Amino acid sequence: MLEKMKKAKEAVISQAPLIHCITNPISINDCANVVLALGAKPIMAEHPKEVHEITALAKALAVNLGNITDARAESIFISGGVAKNAQIPCVIDVVGAACSALRMELAQRFIRECAPCVIKGNLSEIKALAGVDNAAQGIDVGQKDSVNGKDTQKLQKTGQLVCSYAKKAHAVAMASGAVDIISDGSQVWFVKNGVAELSKVTGTGCMLNVITATYLSVTDPLTACLLSAGTLGICGELADKSRGMGTYHIELINQLSTLSDAQLEQYLQIQRAL
Ligand SMILES: Nc1ncnc2c1ncn2[C@@H]1O[C@H](COP(=O)(O)OP(=O)(O)OP(=O)(O)O)[C@@H](O)[C@H]1O
Numbered sequence: 001m002l003e004k005m006k007k008a009k010e011a012v013i014s015q016a017p018l019i020h021c022i023t024n025p026i027s028i029n030d031c032a033n034v035v036l037a038l039g040a041k042p043i044m045a046e047h048p049k050e051v052h053e054i055t056a057l058a059k060a061l062a063v064n065l066g067n068i069t070d071a072r073a074e075s076i077f078i079s080g081g082v083a084k085n086a087q088i089p090c091v092i093d094v095v096g097a098a099c100s101a102l103r104m105e106l107a108q109r110f111i112r113e114c115a116p117c118v119i120k121g122n123l124s125e126i127k128a129l130a131g132v133d134n135a136a137q138g139i140d141v142g143q144k145d146s147v148n149g150k151d152t153q154k155l156q157k158t159g160q161l162v163c164s165y166a167k168k169a170h171a172v173a174m175a176s177g178a179v180d181i182i183s184d185g186s187q188v189w190f191v192k193n194g195v196a197e198l199s200k201v202t203g204t205g206c207m208l209n210v211i212t213a214t215y216l217s218v219t220d221p222l223t224a225c226l227l228s229a230g231t232l233g234i235c236g237e238l239a240d241k242s243r244g245m246g247t248y249h250i251e252l253i254n255q256l257s258t259l260s261d262a263q264l265e266q267y268l269q270i271q272r273a274l
């Protein structure tokens with residue numbers, strides 16, 4: 001797996017793929033900079049009259065339900081349709097699906113009609129999509145849903161839940177949190193990298209979504225998810241926390257732009273559960 005991950009990291013740097021992102025205005029600038037930091041090229045187009053052309057040019061599509069508007073919702077379905085027909089890999093971040101009926105409906109419709117190869121949400125959002133009780137706090141994971149690496153029983157049980165959802169959705173499901181849980185419906189992986197500070201910067205989940213799209217442009221969905229969660233988690237660990245969250249935010253992007261293969265290999269904490 002590590003070799004596949006290093007190959008994908010290198011392929012992005014050598015190919016500089018174009019990544020079409022339809023995201024929210026809260027995180028749009030960070031998302032564009034994060035795609036650039038990895039060596040790819042972002043394009044943040046969202047007008048319903050042009051997105052079909054933009055998606056057709058791109059090597060991957062990332063869509064995001066955060067701060068959804070009618071125009072963005074319309075564009076997401078146009079782009080998702082183009083991506084599906086042209087076999088351009090696509091990931092959806094189901095931001096807020098656990099706290100808004102509109103977003104839940106959009107998420108389910110997008111998954112049904114556009115068949116994204118990755119469905120990303122925090123654990124509360126993935127539980128909501130799976131039709132399981134959850135404790136979401138708005139767009140954030142609820143305390144009761146949160147799983148850390150020490151509670152192995154809860155982690156295994158949650159891994160199985162994510163696995164059955166992935167199987168049902170015919171996609172890779174990525175539930176982010178203190179431990180990121182990733183499943184393609186048969187394998188289950190835990191990514192244990194990351195620090196609590198990542199949840200104190202807005203839009204790190206949105207960044208994870210566009211990092212995933214970036215790697216989807218050069219590798220399979222499971223590898224792309226493991227690499228994106230590992231990369232963001234490691235960079236979150238390495239970023240300087242001593243000067244407060246404003247500096248941490250920028251330091252995170254610095255780390256994403258300088259992460260070496262040796263650092264990836266040294267710090268990566270992934271574990272296959274099933
Ligand atoms: N307590 C934590 N410890 C370690 N890593 C964390 C923790 N909380 C979040 N992360 C990491 O932060 C990143 C974003 O995950 P999070 O679950 O906060 O996304 P999200 O809720 O979708 O974010 P947002 O909606 O703010 O964009 C992931 O890489 C995740 O591993």
Ligand SMILES: Cc1ncsc1CCO
Pocket residue numbers: 024026027066067095139202203204205206
């Ligand atoms: C704070 C916030 N509100 C809607 S989207 C967003 C960014 C994190 O998803």
